[in-house]
Every structure is written in C-alpha cells, then in structure tokens.
Amino acid sequence: MENKQIIGLLVHNHPGVLLRVTSLISRRGFNIDSLTVSPAGLDGYSRMTIRINGDDSKVEQFISQMLKIVDVKRAEVLPEDDSVASELILIKIGTDGHDNNEIIEVTAKYHASLVNIGEHSMTFRASGTPHEIDTLVSELEKYGILEMARTGIAALENGDKKLSN
Amino acid sequence: MKLNGSEIIAECLLEQGVDTVFGYPGGAVLNIYDALYKYSDKITHILSSHEQGAAHAADGYARTTGKCGVVIATSGPGATNLVTGIATAYMDSVPVVAITGNVTNDLLARDSFQEVDICGISMPITKHNFIVKDVNDLANVIRKAFRIAMSGRKGPVLIDIPKDVTGAICEYEPVKPAAIVNPTVSEKADFEEAAKIIAGSKRPMIYMGGGVVSADAENEVLAFAEKVDCPVATSIMGLGGFPASHRLFMGTIGMHGGYETGKATDNCDLIITVGARFSDRVAGDREKFGKNAKIVQLDIDKAEINKNVKIDSYILGDLKSTLKILTDIVEKADHSDWIAQVNEWGENSGVSETPKSDNYAHPYHVIEAVRALTKDSDIIVTDVGQHQMWVSQKYRFEEPRTWCTSGGLGTMGYGLGAAVGSAVAHPEKRVVLFTGDGSFHMNLNELATVCSYNLNIKVIVMNNTVLGMVRQWQKLFYGRRFSQTDPHRKTDFAKLAEAFGIKGMRIHNDEDAESVLREAFSTNDPVVIDCRISPDENVLPMIPPGKTVDELITEME
Numbered sequence: 001m002e003n004k005q006i007i008g009l010l011v012h013n014h015p016g017v018l019l020r021v022t023s024l025i026s027r028r029g030f031n032i033d034s035l036t037v038s039p040a041g042l043d044g045y046s047r048m049t050i051r052i053n054g055d056d057s058k059v060e061q062f063i064s065q066m067l068k069i070v071d072v073k074r075a076e077v078l079p080e081d082d083s084v085a086s087e088l089i090l091i092k093i094g095t096d097g098h099d100n101n102e103i104i105e106v107t108a109k110y111h112a113s114l115v116n117i118g119e120h121s122m123t124f125r126a127s128g129t130p131h132e133i134d135t136l137v138s139e140l141e142k143y144g145i146l147e148m149a150r151t152g153i154a155a156l157e158n159g160d161k162k163l164s165n
Numbered sequence: 166m167k168l169n170g171s172e173i174i175a176e177c178l179l180e181q182g183v184d185t186v187f188g189y190p191g192g193a194v195l196n197i198y199d200a201l202y203k204y205s206d207k208i209t210h211i212l213s214s215h216e217q218g219a220a221h222a223a224d225g226y227a228r229t230t231g232k233c234g235v236v237i238a239t240s241g242p243g244a245t246n247l248v249t250g251i252a253t254a255y256m257d258s259v260p261v262v263a264i265t266g267n268v269t270n271d272l273l274a275r276d277s278f279q280e281v282d283i284c285g286i287s288m289p290i291t292k293h294n295f296i297v298k299d300v301n302d303l304a305n306v307i308r309k310a311f312r313i314a315m316s317g318r319k320g321p322v323l324i325d326i327p328k329d330v331t332g333a334i335c336e337y338e339p340v341k342p343a344a345i346v347n348p349t350v351s352e353k354a355d356f357e358e359a360a361k362i363i364a365g366s367k368r369p370m371i372y373m374g375g376g377v378v379s380a381d382a383e384n385e386v387l388a389f390a391e392k393v394d395c396p397v398a399t400s401i402m403g404l405g406g407f408p409a410s411h412r413l414f415m416g417t418i419g420m421h422g423g424y425e426t427g428k429a430t431d432n433c434d435l436i437i438t439v440g441a442r443f444s445d446r447v448a449g450d451r452e453k454f455g456k457n458a459k460i461v462q463l464d465i466d467k468a469e470i471n472k473n474v475k476i477d478s479y480i481l482g483d484l485k486s487t488l489k490i491l492t493d494i495v496e497k498a499d500h501s502d503w504i505a506q507v508n509e510w511g512e513n514s515g516v517s518e519t520p521k522s523d524n525y526a527h528p529y530h531v532i533e534a535v536r537a538l539t540k541d542s543d544i545i546v547t548d549v550g551q552h553q554m555w556v557s558q559k560y561r562f563e564e565p566r567t568w569c570t571s572g573g574l575g576t577m578g579y580g581l582g583a584a585v586g587s588a589v590a591h592p593e594k595r596v597v598l599f600t601g602d603g604s605f606h607m608n609l610n611e612l613a614t615v616c617s618y619n620l621n622i623k624v625i626v627m628n629n630t631v632l633g634m635v636r637q638w639q640k641l642f643y644g645r646r647f648s649q650t651d652p653h654r655k656t657d658f659a660k661l662a663e664a665f666g667i668k669g670m671r672i673h674n675d676e677d678a679e680s681v682l683r684e685a686f687s688t689n690d691p692v693v694i695d696c697r698i699s700p701d702e703n704v705l706p707m708i709p710p711g712k713t714v715d716e717l718i719t720e721m722e
Contacts (some may be wrong), residue, residue, distance in 0.1 A: 020288060068466075
C-alpha cells in the first residue's frame with residue numbers, strides 16, 4: 001500500500017552526517033517530504049525525523065539502507081496510530097479585500113496565534129499534526145498565502161518507548 | 166611514545182598486519198612517504214604508473230588474499246584518480262582502505278593548489294570515510310577504518326588526512342586489533358522455516374555469488390549443496406567459490422550464463438540464493454526471475470533482502486556460520502532425476518566453438534589452452550567486455566580467490582592493476598590477465614609497474630581490433646550501426662610490450678596458440694601475448710537485457 005510513514009533516526013552527531021543521510025536518500029531514489037534534525041537529548045547524538053512516501057517494502061528497504069550508514073545508530077518506523085507527530089507553521093496571509101475577522105476566525109479553529117500584522121498582511125503561527133497543518137493551509141488558500149514556512153515533522157512514539165532503547 | 170602522524174599511520178598499518186601497500190607519492194603525502202622510507206623494511210610499497218592502477222592493485226591484492234588492500238595517493242588529482250578503483254571495490258564488496266593526503270588544515274576550503282573534497286566525492290562509493298583534522302584522532306580513525314572495511318559486508322573506506330596532521334606529533338600507544346566476529350542475526354525459527362521450504366522442494370537449485378568467497382564459506386556451501394543434492398549456479402562474482410569439476414556445478418547464471426542455468430532457473434521450484442544480489446545481469450526480468458520457484462536467501466546484508474527480487478524466506482548473518490547451521494538441520498535429499506534433467510539441458514548449449522576464419526584464434530580454444538597450463542591455484546584476472554564473459558564461461562575455476570574481475574561496476578581498465586596486486590600478493594603463483602584491446606588501451610601504463618617489479622604476469626590481449634561487446638549490442642539492437650566501436654588502431658601489443666621492457670609474443674590462430682602459450686608459460690617473467698580474435702566473434706548464449714531464458718540468443722551473424 002502506498003502511504004506516508006514517519007521514520008525516526010538516531011545518528012552520531014558528526015560533521016557530514018546530514019549529507020550522508022540525504023545523499024543516500026537521493027541516490028536510492030526514495031521520495032521524502034519532510035526531514036528535520038535536532039538534538040536528541042542524548043550526548044553525542046542527533047535525531048532525524050523523516051517522512052517518506054512508499055509501501056511497506058519500500059520503508060523496510062529505506063530502514064535497511066539507513067542502518068548501513070556507520071553514523072546511523074537506530075532507524076525505526078514511528079507508527080502513525082502509536083506516535084505523536086507535530087510540526088509548526090508560520091503563514092503570511094494577504095489582507096487586502098478580505099475581512100480580517102473572518103481570517104482570524106478560521107485560524108482560531110486551529111489555535112493559530114496572530115504573531116505579526118503588516119500593512120497588507122497578517123502572519124500566524126500554528127502547531128499541530130501534519131494533517132491539521134495541511135488542513136489549515138488549504139482553508140487559508142482562498143485568502144491568498146503570501147508566504148509560509150513549515151518546520152517539518154517532529155515525532156515521538158507513545159508510551160515509554162525510546163529510539164535509543 | 167611520541168610519533169608524528171605519518172609514523173602513526175605506518176604503526177597502525179603494522180597493527181593491522183599490513184605489509185604491502187600500493188600508491189603514488191605527491192606533495193600532500195610527502196610526510197607519509199618519508200615515514201614509508203623509514204619503515205621500508207616492514208612495509209613494502211608498490212609504486213604504480215597512475216593512482217587508478219594502484220587502487221585496482223589494492224583491490225586485486227584484497228580479492229586474492231582475503232586481507233584488506235591499502236592504497237595511498239596524494240590530494241587533488243591523486244585522490245580523484247582513485248575514484249574508479251574505489252567504486253569498483255565498492256560494487257564488488259572488496260575491503261580496501263584508501264589513504265589520501267590533503268592540503269594543510271589552514272588551506273582547506275580555500276580552493277588551494279591540489280585541494281579537492283575527496284570525502285564528499287567518495288561518499289557514495291565507500292562504506293564510510295573520514296577526514297582527520299587532529300593528529301590525536303588519527304590512530305583510532307585508522308583502526309576504525311580497517312574494522313569497517315573488513316566487517317559485515319566488506320568494502321572500501323577512505324581516510325583523508327591534511328598534510329599538517331601527517332607532520333604533527335602526538336602520543337602513540339599500539340593497540341592489538343580485536344577479532345572481527347559477524348553475528349548470526351537470524352534465529353532458530355528462521356532456519357527452521359528455510360529448512361522446511363527446502364525439504365518441500367523437488368527441484369531446488371543454488372544461486373551463489375561473491376558473498377561466499379568473501380566469507381571464505383566455500384567448504385560450507387559445498388557441504389550444503391551435497392546434502393541438499395542440488396545443482397549450483399554462480400554469479401560472475403561467485404566463480405571459484407564452488408569447484409567447476411563438481412558434479413553439481415552448472416556454471417554461471419545470467420545474461421551470458423549457460424543454457425542449463427537459465428532453464429534450471431525457470432523450471433526449478435526453489436532457488437537458494439547464497440551471498441548474491443539478483444543484479445540486473447542475473448535477474449534480467451525481476452518479475453519473471455524464478456517465476457515457478459520459491460526463493461530462500463542467505464546474506465550478511467539486510468538491505469539485499471527484497472531489494473531487487475521478492476523473496477520468501479531469509480537468513481541473515483555470516484555465511485560461514487549460517488550455512489553450517491542450515492546444513493545441520495536440512496534433511497539429506499536425493500534429486501538425481503532433476504540433476505539429470507539439468508545435465509541434459511547442459512548438453513544442448515547450441516553455441517559454436519569454431520573460429521570465424523583460419524586467420525584468427527577462437528577465444529574458447531585459447532582459454533582452454535591456458536587452463537591446460539595453469540594450476541588450480543593460479544590466479545586469473547580479466548578486464549571487461551567479451552573476453553571477460555568468455556573466460557567466465559569457459560575457464561574451469563576450482564578454488565576461491567583465484568579470480569579477479571570487475572563484476573558490479575564493469576570497469577574497463579581494471580585488469581592490469583588488479584593483476585599487479587595479485588602477483589605482488591602471490592609471488593609463488595602464476596597470474597594470467599585476459600584482456601581485450603579496448604580495455605588494455607585504457608590502463609596499459611601499468612606495464613611499467615609489471616616490468617619494474619618483474620611480476621610473473623602473462624597478459625593475453627584478445628585483440629579483435631574492435632570494442633567487441635558494445636559492437637555485439639550494436640549488431641543486435643542498433644541495426645549494425647557500428648558507432649565508434651571500430652577505432653582503426655594499429656597498436657602492435659607485442660612491440661608495445663618490448664618498449665616497456667617486457668617480452669611480447671603473438672598468437673595468430675588456433676594452430677599456434679598452444680605452442681606460443683607453452684613458451685610464454687615456461688618462464689617466470691612477464692609476457693604480453695597479442696592474440697588475434699575475429700571481430701565477428703560474439704558472446705553466446707545471451708539473454709537479452711530485461712528478458713528471460715525464453716528469449717535466449719544462441720546464434721548471430
């Protein structure tokens with residue numbers, strides 16, 4: 001089944017490790033739509049969260065390939081129904097010709113905060129699951145999105161499980 | 166004790182049991198070469214004509230010894246000249262440690278003279294690579310590099326060292342390397358599942374590859390094949406891993422494999438894949454490969470499972486251990502009817518062995534004549550192209566690590582360097598390089614190396630004056646439009662050899678082949694033999710790319 005799956009990577013915090021991971025993704029032809037890197041809360045390690053498109057065998061192959069990188073210590077699927085996944089968005093909406101209150105009402109449904117007001121625009125900040133963010137973006141499309149930036153996905157498995165276990 | 170970085174390199178090589186390295190000096194490795202001068206009683210350095218030749222030599226050394234090859238080159242062009250050699254080793258899982266110099270730390274990232282980001286360049290063709298910016302890290306990086314190269318699925322590792330690091334001084338303490346043990350990953354249940362599938366098979370076959378040779382598992386695969394009583398096909402890389410004289414040996418599998426291996430692949434009900442990776446040259450049509458069969462795979466690399474062909478059951482771990490465990494639990498079987506059927510297919514290859522005219526020798530005849538003069542332990546090296554396929558079809562390999570060929574990358578120009586490495590590693594053996602006029606033209610500069618070290622290498626140039634393999638594809642798939650495959654070269658390889666200080670000879674046709682070869686093989690000196698082959702000889706049979714044995718070509722003009 002073709003779907004999107006989130007994979008968590010625990011990697012040694014060495015120079016070039018991001019290049020090793022992305023270079024492998026590119027040369028093995030994997031299709032990713034989100035990649036984030038951050039400290040892992042574990043000395044000497046960083047955490048990467050990658051969302052890839054592909055069926056289960058593609059994901060299995062992705063993980064096997066990632067584990068061949070010497071600096072990758074763990075690579076595991078974070079199952080959608082058993083993980084929390086979030087991302088943050090900053091989105092700038094054009095206000096000319098629109099009712100500002102209407103825009104604020106829409107964004108309020110997503111608990112987005114108004115973080116900046118320009119002469120012809122408003123900028124909101126929201127966080128939520130990737131799906132919630134996607135829905136927010138599509139709802140705001142009709143007002144005219146001037147620009148936006150998303151952080152990409154961060155995800156952790158539910159319960160006490162850890163990648164480093 | 167306090168040593169400089171270059172002495173630390175030499176000491177760490179000695180820790181790893183390295184006594185031979187290949188390379189070429191230059192500005193950024195002057196310190197390293199100064200240390201090699203000091204350590205010349207313990208480490209032999211073989212100087213090549215070109216860094217590519219040195220890289221192939223380290224590869225040939227590694228393939229024929231099972232040890233890790235070592236190559237040293239300077240920064241910039243020295244490093245980039247290694248790239249083809251490293252990629253060749255990577256594709257065939259050959260352990261090589263490449264050490265490159267780089268400009269000093271304060272000149273890095275300034276486009277300095279002979280500066281190149283070899284770590285960036287070599288990332289996709291190495292298992293791992295390092296740049297060592299601090300001499301205090303150097304010893305441990307070298308130890309780690311050897312460990313990575315030699316453990317799990319083997320492969321090349323590159324260490325880039327700025328020049329100031331090779332001159333800086335720090336404390337060095339020798340460390341004895343720990344033994345490398347590759348764990349058996351699969352559990353009892355996995356073995357039992359595989360054994361059950363094998364027990365249920367009436368027409369099993371083994372498809373084995375270079376992994377068997379790499380794991381030194383030739384005895385284990387033999388015991389397994391005999392107990393299961395099933396025919397064995399090898400990939401090009403697997404040759405030598407199973408004795409060709411054995412009753413169960415079928416030959417190579419794939420594009421230019423035998424008719425019987427193709428028929429067996431299509432008609433068997435089980436393919437037991439051992440240390441092989443279903444490359445496109447074996448499984449031309451991934452969907453139809455072994456279409457009537459279940460597939461059980463044994464490998465050390467999890468990423469090879471379900472990569473190209475969907476498999477039914479797998480066992481992960483070092484082949485020497487996993488084969489032994491599996492052999493212990495499989496039932497002793499008798500598949501004589503099935504083997505008889507395979508042998509019957511084998512008698513009908515339908516491929517002609519007569520030369521195209523009296524003015525030429527037939528490649529099969531030359532290969533058989535060479536085989537008659539060589540011992541089982543002698544080493545055969547090839548370049549890439551028609552001659553390589555003819556040798557893989559016809560030469561009867563009995564022992565592992567007697568065969569060097571660029572199977573995965575298909576590197577024309579690989580052969581002479583690899584022959585140098587093999588001959589340096591095995592002064593007691595004879596090394597025969599089969600090459601073609603196309604491949605040989607690429608890196609024949611290493612004849613200078615062959616002469617300098619007076620290596621016992623017999624070079625047989627299968628000279629058909631054309632780029633035969635590409636030309637064969639032009640005949641088959643491009644309406645005989647011979648674009649750039651007939652270079653009209655007048656190179657006289659016998660005279661060329663003389664110019665390098667090596668004896669040159671000629672084989673004109675099948676008549677004089679034996680006598681010329683006998684004379685060439687009567688000395689321990691190098692000889693180059695210009696052997697005339699018809700430009701119209703083809704490599705047959707042939708499964709066209711992306712197809713199965715159903716579309717086998719056995720005849721062509």
